[in-house]
Amino acid sequence: MAAENKKVWHTVTVESNDEVAEGIRRIVLRYPTRQKAKPGTHVDLEVPQPSGETLSRSYSIVDVDPTGHLIALSVLKVKASRGGSAAMHTLSAGTSLRATEPLQNFPLGVGASxxxxxxxxxxxxxxxxxxxxxxxxxxxxxxxxxxxxxxxxxxxxxxxxxxxxxxxxxxxxxxxxxxxxxxxxxxxxxxxxxxxxxxxxxxxxxxxxxxxxxxxxxxxxxxxxxFGNSGSWAPQDFIVRIPRLGVEARVDANTTMLEALESLGVEMMFDCRKGECGLCEVRVLELDGQVDHRDVFLSRTQREEGTRMCSCVSRVVAAGTPVREDPEDETVDLEAAARNPGVVTIETT
Structure with a gap:
C-alpha cells in the first residue's frame, strides 16, 4: 500500500511532444489550474498502457510557463522500458491522462556559499x-x-x-x-x-x-x-518467492519486483517507486544469482551484507552475468537468462 503523501491529481492534456535530443522527448502538459513548481519538483503520472491499464511513473519538471498552466517534462526512452518511457514517447497532442500537482523531494537550499x-x-x-x-x-x-x-x-x-x-x-x-x-x-x-x-x-x-x-x-x-532504471547489469527475468505466502512470481525484464507482487495481490508497502524512501524494502532469505541494487536508500555496507533489497527498483540477475561497462547498454543474452534465471527468496515487511 502506498504511503500517504497528499498528492493532488488532475486530468491534464498533452500540449506537445517533441524530440530535444536523441531518444529524449520534451512533453508539455496543460493543467486546468495554475501550478507552482519550484526547482527540484516532479510530477507523478498515470501512464496509459495498450492493455488499458496504467503505470505510475515520476518525471522531473524542467520548467513551467509564466501562466502556470503548462508544465514541461523530458523523458528518455529506456531501451528496456517497463512501459513508462515507451508509452510517453508515443503520446500525441490532445491526449488526456492523470497527473499530480508538483511534488517536492529535491529542494534547492538557500544561503550556501x-x-x-x-x-x-x-x-x-x-x-x-x-x-x-x-x-x-x-x-x-x-x-x-x-x-x-x-x-x-x-x-x-x-x-x-x-x-x-x-x-x-x-x-x-x-x-x-x-x-x-x-x-x-x-x-x-x-x-x-x-x-x-x-x-x-x-x-x-x-x-x-x-x-x-x-x-x-x-x-x-x-x-x-x-531514477531506478540504471544498474550494474542490464535487466533480465528473475524469480521471486515468498514461502510464508506460498507465492512465486516470474519478474520479466520490463517489470519490477514490486509490480509483479502487486499483480498477485501481495500487500506491499511503497511510496516513491524510485529507490529513495526504503518503504518497499524486503528481507532476502536466499539468493541464487546476484542482486542488482538500483536504490540510493541502502548504504554500501547494507548492500554488501546481502540481506535486504528495495523491491521497487532493484533486481536479480543470474550468477556469472558480467557487469556492463556502459550504464545505458541494455544488451543481455535473454535466452540464457530465461534458461537459468536468478532466484530470490524474500520476506516482506
Missing amino acids: RYVLVAGGIGVTALVGMAAVLKARGADYEMVYVGRSRDVMAYLSELEAEHGDRLRVYAEGSALDVDALLDEIAADTRAASTELYLCGPIRLMDEVRRGWEHHGLPATNLRFET
Missing part, C-alpha cells in the same frame, strides 16, 4: 531549473553535465548559452574525474558550506557519495535525486 550541480544523462532535467534560479539569485554556482555524446544530451546548447563558463561538459573524448572534482571542493575555503546537487545513474551517484564521505564533507550538503 557555493553550489555545484552534477547531472548525468537524463538527470539534467532535475537540474535545469535549479541552474536558472541560481543564476537569477546571483549565487556562486557551477554545473557539471556528463553524457555519452552531445547528441544525447538534452538542453545542452541552451545551457551553454545561458551559463557560459559556469557549465563544464564531459562527453565523447572526455570523462568526469569525480575524485578530482571532490578534491577541488574539499580544498576550497568554502567547503563546509558548499552544497552539491546530483541527479544521474546509480553508478555515478555511488561514486560521488563515497568520495563525499571520504573527504569528510557535511553529509547534509550532498543532495540527490535518482
Whole structure:
C-alpha cells in the first residue's frame, strides 16, 4: 500500500511532444489550474498502457510557463522500458491522462556559499531549473553535465548559452574525474558550506557519495535525486518467492519486483517507486544469482551484507552475468537468462 503523501491529481492534456535530443522527448502538459513548481519538483503520472491499464511513473519538471498552466517534462526512452518511457514517447497532442500537482523531494537550499550541480544523462532535467534560479539569485554556482555524446544530451546548447563558463561538459573524448572534482571542493575555503546537487545513474551517484564521505564533507550538503532504471547489469527475468505466502512470481525484464507482487495481490508497502524512501524494502532469505541494487536508500555496507533489497527498483540477475561497462547498454543474452534465471527468496515487511 502506498504511503500517504497528499498528492493532488488532475486530468491534464498533452500540449506537445517533441524530440530535444536523441531518444529524449520534451512533453508539455496543460493543467486546468495554475501550478507552482519550484526547482527540484516532479510530477507523478498515470501512464496509459495498450492493455488499458496504467503505470505510475515520476518525471522531473524542467520548467513551467509564466501562466502556470503548462508544465514541461523530458523523458528518455529506456531501451528496456517497463512501459513508462515507451508509452510517453508515443503520446500525441490532445491526449488526456492523470497527473499530480508538483511534488517536492529535491529542494534547492538557500544561503550556501557555493553550489555545484552534477547531472548525468537524463538527470539534467532535475537540474535545469535549479541552474536558472541560481543564476537569477546571483549565487556562486557551477554545473557539471556528463553524457555519452552531445547528441544525447538534452538542453545542452541552451545551457551553454545561458551559463557560459559556469557549465563544464564531459562527453565523447572526455570523462568526469569525480575524485578530482571532490578534491577541488574539499580544498576550497568554502567547503563546509558548499552544497552539491546530483541527479544521474546509480553508478555515478555511488561514486560521488563515497568520495563525499571520504573527504569528510557535511553529509547534509550532498543532495540527490535518482531514477531506478540504471544498474550494474542490464535487466533480465528473475524469480521471486515468498514461502510464508506460498507465492512465486516470474519478474520479466520490463517489470519490477514490486509490480509483479502487486499483480498477485501481495500487500506491499511503497511510496516513491524510485529507490529513495526504503518503504518497499524486503528481507532476502536466499539468493541464487546476484542482486542488482538500483536504490540510493541502502548504504554500501547494507548492500554488501546481502540481506535486504528495495523491491521497487532493484533486481536479480543470474550468477556469472558480467557487469556492463556502459550504464545505458541494455544488451543481455535473454535466452540464457530465461534458461537459468536468478532466484530470490524474500520476506516482506
